[in-house]
Amino acid sequence: MxxxxxxxxxxxxxxxxxxxxxxxxxxxxxxxxxxxxxxxxxxxxxxxxxxxxxxxxxxxxxxNAELNVAVAIELYMKGEVSLSKAAEIAGVTTIEFKEILGKRGFTREIEARPAEEMDAKLRKYL
Known part of the structure; x- marks a missing residue:
């Protein structure tokens, strides 16, 4: 039974x-x-x-606009699209997409060059 x-x-x-x-x-x-x-x-x-x-x-x-957002997040998190492309897929601006990511608890890691290297390039152009 x-x-x-x-x-x-x-x-x-x-x-x-x-x-x-x-x-x-x-x-x-x-x-x-x-x-x-x-x-x-x-x-x-x-x-x-x-x-x-x-x-x-x-x-x-x-x-269903939410599906576009879900797909955009998934593709972005997998590294298959850039932030701006993900925003385009979601149908929002890049700033709005960053806000959506933040509200959903996602954090973005940004790679940057060392400060010394960036300062040297800046001095080169000034």
Whole structure:
């Protein structure tokens, strides 16, 4: 027998049954999406599934600005994009992106040349 789940004192149901029902819902959703994609292809809106997926992902990012920020942070933290490129991906200014990083607890490490080297270059140009 499966585990019973409780929420605010009420028994929700058998855990195994809930997982099975959730799995069925996911399968129903997958079948529904496949059917819709097939209809779009049959109607000539798209020539292949890749185009449908590409358009869906573009729409997803257009409708959910937070996803753009999450992607920008992830790419920046991996070192795959610069700070300014990450800000562009997030749809904010570089200063705003720095603030977002700070609010989320990220710190930036800045590499600098030794002061003596920088002073020597400055004297060279003055």
């Amino acid at each position: 499966g585990v019973m789940l409780r929420s605010k004192g009420f028994i929700i149901g058998n855990c195994n049954y809930l997982i099975l029902r959730r799995h069925d819902k996911m399968e129903e959703l997958s079948v529904d999406i496949e059917r819709k994609v097939g209809a779009l292809l049959d109607a000539g809106y798209y020539s292949n599934k890749s185009e449908v997926i590409k358009n869906a992902v573009i729409s997803l990012f257009r409708e």
